[in-house]
Amino acid sequence: MDAIYQNVINANLDQKLKQVEVHSAMGRDLRPGQAQVMLRVLEDWTKTSETLLKALSAKMTQVQEDYEREKQAKEAFEQNLEKIKKDSANSGAGKHRKLVGSGSHMMDYEMGDQHMFQSPEFMGEFERMSYGGNSSKKSGKRVPHRG
CATH class of the missing domain: 1.20.5 (Single alpha-helices involved in coiled-coils or other helix-helix interfaces)
Structure with missing residues (x-):
């Protein structure tokens, strides 16, 4: 349809037979070397x-x-x-209580064959709580005792 409307081809459509009858077509000549x-x-x-x-x-x-x-x-x-x-x-046995932090805060945890709490995130939090948030212990740097 576009080719007919753009006058590239002159054709008739046969809708009954679903065919296009082309009467003429516009030539597209190439100059020498254009094909290459x-x-x-x-x-x-x-x-x-x-x-x-x-x-x-x-x-x-x-x-x-x-x-x-x-x-x-x-x-x-x-x-x-x-x-x-x-x-x-x-494993119902193996419950232990450990003093964590300062004061009388207690933490229950299970001790089994495998330690579920050995991830770096848990250990860092555990150390922070165990040492009461002392940044020297948390960072692993030793600070000489003064006193």
Whole structure:
């Protein structure tokens, strides 16, 4: 339809047979050398498209691998968490009380075969509470006792 409206072709549409009857077409003559330039442009476009498709395919593969790795890590974490919950529920013994901080604040915690509280975040908070927020102990720097 666009070619007819732009007078590129002179044609009739046969809707009954769903055909286009072309009477004439506008010629597009090329000057000498233009065909070679057009072929080079099309070859460059093809190479660029192939390179882009390869890069997209590689990225899709990487994303899929990352997804599978994260999925496995999540499943392993959940299995470990369930095991820890089960072990914690099964071991009623082993409760200890430890004086934490100053005053009479007490903290109950479970001692099992595995120490669930060995993450850096917990240990940093534990040290801060154990030493009453003393920044010299928290930072690990020794300060000479004056007194």
